[in-house]
Amino acid sequence: MKKLSLFSRIVFVLNVFFALTLLFIGFTSYSQENSFPPLLLLSLFVPLLFVVNLFFCLYWFIRRKKHFWLSFVTILIGYFVFGVFYMATKQKKEIDFNNSLNIISYNSRGFNIYENIKRKDVGDQIVRFISSENPDIVCFQEVNYAYLKHFDSYPYRYRSVKSGSGKSKLAILSKYPIISNATISFPNSSNDAVYADIVFKKDTIRIYNVHLQSYKIVPSSQTLTEGQSERTYRKLRNTFDKQLEQAKIFREHLKKSPFKTIISGDFNNTQFSNIYRMVKGDFQDSFLEAGQGFGRTYDLKGLPMRIDYILADDSFEILEHQNYDVKLSDHYPIKATLGIK
Numbered sequence: 001m002k003k004l005s006l007f008s009r010i011v012f013v014l015n016v017f018f019a020l021t022l023l024f025i026g027f028t029s030y031s032q033e034n035s036f037p038p039l040l041l042l043s044l045f046v047p048l049l050f051v052v053n054l055f056f057c058l059y060w061f062i063r064r065k066k067h068f069w070l071s072f073v074t075i076l077i078g079y080f081v082f083g084v085f086y087m088a089t090k091q092k093k094e095i096d097f098n099n100s101l102n103i104i105s106y107n108s109r110g111f112n113i114y115e116n117i118k119r120k121d122v123g124d125q126i127v128r129f130i131s132s133e134n135p136d137i138v139c140f141q142e143v144n145y146a147y148l149k150h151f152d153s154y155p156y157r158y159r160s161v162k163s164g165s166g167k168s169k170l171a172i173l174s175k176y177p178i179i180s181n182a183t184i185s186f187p188n189s190s191n192d193a194v195y196a197d198i199v200f201k202k203d204t205i206r207i208y209n210v211h212l213q214s215y216k217i218v219p220s221s222q223t224l225t226e227g228q229s230e231r232t233y234r235k236l237r238n239t240f241d242k243q244l245e246q247a248k249i250f251r252e253h254l255k256k257s258p259f260k261t262i263i264s265g266d267f268n269n270t271q272f273s274n275i276y277r278m279v280k281g282d283f284q285d286s287f288l289e290a291g292q293g294f295g296r297t298y299d300l301k302g303l304p305m306r307i308d309y310i311l312a313d314d315s316f317e318i319l320e321h322q323n324y325d326v327k328l329s330d331h332y333p334i335k336a337t338l339g340i341k
Contacts, residue, residue, distance in 0.1 A: 004065075012067055015056045019074040022049045026081035029274045032244070041236060044305065046272040047085050047294075050078060082272050085306075087292045093319045100319060100339045101200060103137040103207070104130065105264035105310055107331035110169075111144035116330070123147055126328050135335060137198070138173040139209040139264040142329075145169060158196045170209050172196045179204065184253050186246045189213055193250055197259060203340060206257050210250060210265030212275065213242040243269060247278040254281075260315040262338065266308050266331065276309075283311040286336035289318035296323060297332050310336040317341055 004012065025043050042049070053071040060068035112122035127150045130138055138154065145159060154173035158181040161167045168190050172181070177199045184193040193210040215236070254261070263283060269275040271285070287295040287306065296304035308331055312318060320337035 008063070008065075011056070011059060015053075015060075015067065015070055018049060018052050018056065019070050022046070022053060022074055022078050025049070025272065026078055029081065029272060029277055031274050032248070032278065043272045044270055044300070045303070046078075046082060046270065048303075050075060050085075053078075083288065085271070086294055087287065089292045090290060093290070093317075095319050095337055096339065099201070100337055101137065101205070101262075102135045102320075102335055102337040103139065103262065103264060103310060104133060104135040104333055104335045105139045105141075105209070105266075105308055106130075106333035107141040107211070107266045107308060107329060108144070109142050109329040109331065111147050112328070113144050117328070122328050127151070129324075129326055129328065129333070133335065136175050137207060138171075139207065140171045140173070141168065141209065141211040141266045141331075143169045143171045145171070148173070156196075156198075158194060160192055160194045166190055167192055168211055168214075170194045170211060172207055172209050174198050174207075176200050184250065186213075186242070186249060189242055189246065191242075191246065193246075193253075193265070195253075201340075204259045206259040206261045208250075208254070208261065208263045208265070210263060210267065210279070212246050212266070212268045212279075213239050214268050215239050239268075243267075243275045244278075247275050251278060251281070260340070261313050262316070263311040264309065268307055270305060270307055271309075280309075280311055283313055284316070284318055286310040286312065286318045286321040286338075287323075287334070289321065290336075291321040291323065293323065295321075295334075297334060298330065308332075308334055310334060312336070312338055315341055 021042060025046060053075050056071040057068055108126055109116060111126055123144065127147060148157065148171060151173055154175060156174040156176065156178040158172045158178060160170035160183045170192060172194060174196065178196045179199055181196040186192055191211045191213050193208060195206055195208045198205050198207055267276055267279060294304045295306040297308035298305045317339040318336060319339050322335045324333045326333055
C-alpha cells in the first residue's frame, strides 16, 4: 500500500469491499437462515458484482500490481459457487416428440386485470401466445380464472383456490390426465404452491407450480428516503423470512414425492440466493442445461433478472429451454422440453 498513490489506495479499499461482498453473498447462499437482508438483497445484483470485480482485475493488471489477485481469486471462487449467469448458444439436441414433454411457466399478472399495461387486448394476446406455442403443460402464476375457458385444448386442469380468497391464483393446465392434485398452503401469505400428478404414456409425473413470497416493493427514490427506509427494511426482512419458510415447507413436501418430478414457477429470487439453492436441491435447471443468453424472466429497472424456473429431477433429460421476449406481463414466459430417460 505504501507504493500506491492516494487514488490507487481508494481504489484498493473499494476493491476489498466489492470482493468481500461477493464472497459473503456466496457464503450466505449455502445458509438456511436470512441473517442480514440488505446483503441478501445484493444477491439480486451478483452479475453486476462480477463485472465490478472484473474491472478491478483489469485496473491492477494494466498497472502490473499484485493486487490483481484479490479480484481474480474472488471471481474464480464466485464462478464455482454461483456458476455461470450467461449461457453461450449450445448445439440443439435431437427431440423425440413421442417421448418428451414441453412445459411453459408464466406469471401472467392476472392477464392484465389491473391494466398495468395500457392496452385492452393483453389477456387475449396471452391466450393466443399459449395457443400458438401449444405446450403439453402450462403452469400459470397470478392467473385470471376467467380466461381459462379459452384453453379448450387442455381438458385437464387444477386451480389452486376460489376467487376472492386473497390468495395469488395458480393453475396447471394439461393435455394429459391428472389423477391427483392439491395445494400446498403457505401460512400468513398470499402465495402458495400446487401440484398435479399427470399420467404420461406409462409414467406418472408430478408437476409442481410454485409461487414464493413477492417483494411488493417498487424500487424508487422514495423507498430510500429517511421516512421510508425503515419501512422498506421491514418489508424486505419479512419477505426474506417468508421465502425461507416457504422454501423449507416446499422441500419437506418434495421429499415425499413418489413420482418423477418437475418444478416450475416464480421463486421471486435469483439463482444466486439461498432460496433458489434450497428449492432446487439436486434438480436440473433447464436454463443452465439448455438455455442461452442471460435467461431474463423479469426486468428490474432495465436489469435482466432470472427469477422464474423450470427444474427437473435426473429422471429427465433437458432437451431444450426457451426464454420468450413477450411483454404481456411484468414477467416473461419460459418453456422447457424434457425427455424421459
